[in-house]
Amino acid sequence: MPEDQPAHLYIENLCAFYGQSLAIEPTTLPIPRQQVTAIIGPSGCGKSTLLRSLNRLHETLPGARNEGAVWLDGENIFDPDVDPIIVRRRIGMVFQQPNPLRGRTIAQNVTIGLELDGASKQECDEAVERSLKLTALWDEVKDRLNDPAMDLSGGQQQRLCLARSLAVEPEVILMDEPASALDPIATLRIEDLVKELVSEYTIIIVTHNMQQAGRVSDNTVFMTLGDQGAGMVAEAGPTSEIFTTPANRKTEDYITGRFG
Amino acid sequence: MALTDAFSRSGGLRLRQRLQHGDLIFWLVALFFALLVVALLAIIVAVTWDGSDEARDTFGIIGFITSTEWNPVAGEFGAAPAIYGTVVSSMIALALAAPPAIMIGVFLSDLCPDRLRAPLSLMVELLAAIPSVVYGMWGVFVLIPFYRTFIASPLSETVGEYIPLFAGPVAVGRGLLVAGMILAIMILPTIAAVSRDVLTVVPTHQKEAMLALGATRWEVIRHAQLPYARAGIVGGMMLGLGRALGETMAALMVIGNMPRIEASLFQPATTAAAQIASQLPTTESDLHASSLILMALVLFLITLVANSIARLLVWNVSRQSGGR
Amino acid sequence: MQPARTMRRYRSRTIINRFMLVLTVGSTGVALIPLVLILAYVFQQGIGAWDVQFFTDSFRPVTLGEGEVQTGGVLHAIVGTVIIVGVALLMAMPIGIMAGIYLAEYPGNRAATIIRFCTDVLTAMPSIVVGVTAYILIVQRTQQFSALAGSVALVVLMVPIITRTTEEMLRLVPDSSREAAVALGAPKWWTTLTVVIPMAFSGIVTGILLALARAAGETAPLLVTVLGNNNLAYSIFEPMQALPLLAYRYTEQPFAEMNEQAWGAALLLVLIVLVTNISVRLATRKRLAR
Numbered sequence: 001m002p003e004d005q006p007a008h009l010y011i012e013n014l015c016a017f018y019g020q021s022l023a024i025e026p027t028t029l030p031i032p033r034q035q036v037t038a039i040i041g042p043s044g045c046g047k048s049t050l051l052r053s054l055n056r057l058h059e060t061l062p063g064a065r066n067e068g069a070v071w072l073d074g075e076n077i078f079d080p081d082v083d084p085i086i087v088r089r090r091i092g093m094v095f096q097q098p099n100p101l102r103g104r105t106i107a108q109n110v111t112i113g114l115e116l117d118g119a120s121k122q123e124c125d126e127a128v129e130r131s132l133k134l135t136a137l138w139d140e141v142k143d144r145l146n147d148p149a150m151d152l153s154g155g156q157q158q159r160l161c162l163a164r165s166l167a168v169e170p171e172v173i174l175m176d177e178p179a180s181a182l183d184p185i186a187t188l189r190i191e192d193l194v195k196e197l198v199s200e201y202t203i204i205i206v207t208h209n210m211q212q213a214g215r216v217s218d219n220t221v222f223m224t225l226g227d228q229g230a231g232m233v234a235e236a237g238p239t240s241e242i243f244t245t246p247a248n249r250k251t252e253d254y255i256t257g258r259f260g
Numbered sequence: 261m262a263l264t265d266a267f268s269r270s271g272g273l274r275l276r277q278r279l280q281h282g283d284l285i286f287w288l289v290a291l292f293f294a295l296l297v298v299a300l301l302a303i304i305v306a307v308t309w310d311g312s313d314e315a316r317d318t319f320g321i322i323g324f325i326t327s328t329e330w331n332p333v334a335g336e337f338g339a340a341p342a343i344y345g346t347v348v349s350s351m352i353a354l355a356l357a358a359p360p361a362i363m364i365g366v367f368l369s370d371l372c373p374d375r376l377r378a379p380l381s382l383m384v385e386l387l388a389a390i391p392s393v394v395y396g397m398w399g400v401f402v403l404i405p406f407y408r409t410f411i412a413s414p415l416s417e418t419v420g421e422y423i424p425l426f427a428g429p430v431a432v433g434r435g436l437l438v439a440g441m442i443l444a445i446m447i448l449p450t451i452a453a454v455s456r457d458v459l460t461v462v463p464t465h466q467k468e469a470m471l472a473l474g475a476t477r478w479e480v481i482r483h484a485q486l487p488y489a490r491a492g493i494v495g496g497m498m499l500g501l502g503r504a505l506g507e508t509m510a511a512l513m514v515i516g517n518m519p520r521i522e523a524s525l526f527q528p529a530t531t532a533a534a535q536i537a538s539q540l541p542t543t544e545s546d547l548h549a550s551s552l553i554l555m556a557l558v559l560f561l562i563t564l565v566a567n568s569i570a571r572l573l574v575w576n577v578s579r580q581s582g583g584r
Numbered sequence: 585m586q587p588a589r590t591m592r593r594y595r596s597r598t599i600i601n602r603f604m605l606v607l608t609v610g611s612t613g614v615a616l617i618p619l620v621l622i623l624a625y626v627f628q629q630g631i632g633a634w635d636v637q638f639f640t641d642s643f644r645p646v647t648l649g650e651g652e653v654q655t656g657g658v659l660h661a662i663v664g665t666v667i668i669v670g671v672a673l674l675m676a677m678p679i680g681i682m683a684g685i686y687l688a689e690y691p692g693n694r695a696a697t698i699i700r701f702c703t704d705v706l707t708a709m710p711s712i713v714v715g716v717t718a719y720i721l722i723v724q725r726t727q728q729f730s731a732l733a734g735s736v737a738l739v740v741l742m743v744p745i746i747t748r749t750t751e752e753m754l755r756l757v758p759d760s761s762r763e764a765a766v767a768l769g770a771p772k773w774w775t776t777l778t779v780v781i782p783m784a785f786s787g788i789v790t791g792i793l794l795a796l797a798r799a800a801g802e803t804a805p806l807l808v809t810v811l812g813n814n815n816l817a818y819s820i821f822e823p824m825q826a827l828p829l830l831a832y833r834y835t836e837q838p839f840a841e842m843n844e845q846a847w848g849a850a851l852l853l854v855l856i857v858l859v860t861n862i863s864v865r866l867a868t869r870k871r872l873a874r
Binding site for chain 2: 590597598600601604605607608609611612614615616618619621622623625626629678679681682683685686687689690695696698699702703704705706708709710711712713714715716717719720721724729739740743744747771772773774776797798800801802803804807808811828831832835836843846847850853854857858861862865
């Protein structure tokens with residue numbers, strides 16, 4: 001890993017495969033600490049695959065694997081000695097579809113990660129309040145913490161899932177189109193949360209919504225399909241630059257809505 | 261398509277009308293045969309109800325199922341021993357079969373290498389299709405000698421001295437416990453297959469919710485998959501229970517066929533199905549036959565309850581997985 | 585560097601994980617052992633009984649102390665099973681197939697719901713209860729155990745299997761095929777008979793084969809209806825022998841030769857079940873892949 005790298009995550013020559021076929025060409029990318037990095041690009045260009053590689057979730061699919069390295073504070077998460085279980089504790093994730101665990105209550109959904117660690121009742125209660133306050137859900141659900149999580153609205157479920165990953169105190173949060181299944185108001189609430197949380201967490205968010213990327217992110221990564229049909233990073237940099245003076249023709253076309 | 265061409269011509273109109281009458285006839289014929297299926301069930305219920313008339317008049321249904329005396333020569337017919345044996349042997353079977361069967365379901369749906377999945381699944385399904393008389397034969401020739409020497413005798417001579425449940429003498433070895441063991445082997449494929457099916461339909465997003473939190477593979481199974489599939493697994497267990505309750509041959513061949521209620525699991529007993537099968541061909545009296553018929557009716561009702569619960573549970577899981 | 589809480593139970597969690605995974609694999613192995621043992625035992629014991637006489641001769645009484653033991657064969661049981669199951673199939677096919685057609689082509693009404701419910705109940709019904717019904721209807725009435733009573737009992741066990749498979753297979757036929765024919769002006773019955781059923785034909789045959797395999801191995805209902813017969817019998821109004829019945833009766837005999845023949849019969853039954861199910865599986869997979 002390069003010395004004196006200020007990045008929180010440093011992606012180095014990372015490739016992703018599905019079976020024999022290459023899904024993402026070798027990618028090198030720094031992810032700055034405590035900033036929001038948005039990954040944008042046309043659908044099918046490997047945005048989600050790249051994101052899911054960062055917490056080693058990609059490899060849990062049948063036949064899927066990664067090559068290359070991702071440095072997290074000087075440690076390669078793909079090192080054979082590193083347990084993906086620990087990696088996923090440090091790098092949390094929120095999915096496209098809100099996925100509260102069925103059959104569990106609101107509170108139990110928040111504490112599931114802590115339960116695995118054998119946390120005490122008090123620790124759990126504290127984590128419920130802290131995480132739900134962080135996600136602005138506390139006032140809405142504090143009187144019905146023992147109701148099934150599935151009773152919540154879609155937007156509330158998504159914030160609950162965010163609270164669930166915050167409860168185990170990760171450093172990095174990956175968000176895979178977290179608002180795509182939500183209505184505009186719920187979407188704005190998620191975006192507000194992202195802007196608040198970035199003071200403590202490094203956030204990487206995949207989105208197909210250009211305006212959303214412009215609103216929430218400090219940096220933008222533009223991905224596209226390469227000549228071999230695999231995804232690749234076409235351009236990356238501060239959001240303000242990418243949006244105003246794109247260096248890459250494809251980026252410009254995409255941002256101005258000419259394709260994608 | 262020559263015939264359809266005929267319709268498009270104007271002269272085909274009457275033919276067309278007649279053929280739409282054909283639709284009516286076809287519908288009626290299909291409905292008639294379909295209703296025969298309903299009739300089959302109705303006939304079974306009506307005929308066994310009617311045939312058990314004499315027994316019901318003599319003992320009453322409650323009296324019949326609570327009386328413990330079964331003596332064809334004296335004309336005493338109580339179904340309690342048979343019902344006891346049916347329920348206890350099936351419960352033993354369920355207790356023995358469910359844990360490994362669920363584990364097989366987990367293994368096949370989740371942990372099994374892709375190459376092994378299809379052959380192992382096929383094997384489990386084939387085992388469910390093997391005729392029960394074959395299981396019974398294996399029980400008689402292989403399991404009972406082994407069971408008597410290595411399980412029943414040692415147990416009855418040690419803990420059996422103090423705990424009536426395992427009291428001797430073991431004699432030939434036929435009894436409730438060994439019947440439960442054979443039934444367990446028979447229903448294991450059923451429970452395993454249903455467990456595998458309901459675990460397979462657990463949505464990926466539920467598993468990934470746990471994975472993304474840094475859960476181990478077992479924790480994903482334990483906290484995402486098993487809770488999600490719980491109702492379906494219980495349904496599979498009830499299906500297995502239903503099969504054990506109604507099974508005739510395997511029980512008939514190894515249970516000993518003694519209509520008695522004994523505390524010890526090593527003692528011979530009987531089940532409803534075994535008692536009917538062994539006695540109906542050579543009944544002592546009309547009342548004897550009538551009592552066996554009533555027993556069949558009771559057995560049918562018991563299995564109907566078990567299976568209804570099972571279907572409700574399995575159906576619920578597969579219906580919900582269609583949603584989110 | 586890791587949060588202390590995460591590491592608190594890390595070791596025990598990974599150990600539990602490994603333990604449970606090993607337990608899962610292990611219990612799968614252990615549970616499959618008796619099942620494999622049973623199959624292996626049937627093959628080992630059964631193949632020993634198979635010789636020419638086994639298939640060409642009927643029962644011969646075991647003669648004690650005569651040196652050479654005459655064992656005879658199971659031809660009478662093979663013939664009996666073919667007749668009993670064949671007669672049952674003739675009765676079960678029209679009911680099962682037509683009921684399946686009704687459920688697939690006229691779904692969603694109250695009659696269909698009731699019929700489907702009855703099929704489910706019949707599928708789960710203990711076979712001895714069916715046997716008892718046939719016993720009352722035929723054996724008690726005619727004062728005679730007969731193959732016909734056995735066939736009637738087997739019909740009840742076969743119909744739900746055929747109905748279910750037929751319904752499922754007809755549903756696999758895409759609606760576009762039906763609509764194409766209807767658009768040409770063909771009435772529904774014509775469409776069903778000439779378009780839908782030919783497309784689902786192999787699937788319907790599948791159901792019939794599965795029902796045959798199930799019926800061939802059924803013992804309990806035959807015990808109280810067909811009774812058994814040591815002679816070769818062809819009349820369906822008389823008691824008959826059948827393979828599963830023979831396997832059961834010969835198991836109860838004290839003679840080793842008869843026990844061996846019981847295994848021979850069991851092997852025959854197991855092969856029928858295995859061959860049917862495996863070929864059905866291969867055929868269905870091919871169709872689904874297409």
